[in-house]
Amino acid sequence: MKRTRRAVLAGATAVGVVGAAGCLDDDAPDTGEYDCDTEPASPDLEYRPVLGDPDSDIVVQVFEDFTCGACANFKLDEYPAIRDAHIDTEQIRYEHWDFPIPVNEEWAVPVASAARGVGAREGDEAFSAFASEVYRHHGSYSLDAIGTAAEAAGADPCAAIADAEARSYEEALMSDREDGVSIGIQGTPTVLVNGEVVDSSADAVADAVDAAQP
Secondary structure, three states: OEEOOOOOOOOOOOOOOOOOOOOOOOOOOOOOOEEOOOOOOOOOOOOOOEEEOOOOOOEEEEEEOOOOHHHHHHHHHHHHHHHHHHHOOOOOEEEEEEOOOOOOOOOHHHHHHHHHHHHHHHOHHHHHHHHHHHHOOOOOOOHHHHHHHHHHOOOOHHHHHHHHHHOOOHHHHHHHHHHHHHOOOOOOOEEEEOOEEEOOOHHHHHHHHHHHOO
């Protein structure tokens, strides 16, 4: 790299929920500039981003499209509270599922591919960090934005850019989407707690998690 200055759906009984097409402000953070010549590695198509307690009886699945404005709002505004209350305390198994609608056909699969690649190489925490950072660039995605988000997550920016350009994880992303369609999901973000759709807010997730406690 040359850098210049600059699991199985558990008991799903979902009904379709369409995410709002919200948008973020147009004040995306600055990006670095990357001059990369990196070949994409073979993708780990079995990789599933999971946080919290992998053996928890309470499973929260979140279907997202990285080009969905409502998903960006969820990740930046609601997810931190979910993480503090339920993931870091290991109350739940939190699973990321991709559901490229796509809102933006140019970037939905490339950004999600970069995210999966970061996670497969660097682990679930790096995936989470990349996802939160790259959503800050929603509405102004670029390869440099992907590289910047990867670097912020402690990952190789050129490897992330290579995955984006090659759409390395498209097969896995489409498999997620097919599973979502099979249970009636129509939009993003869609949040399920033990297979039941709940509102995509930290408060709604907290209520559902509390209700699911043994």
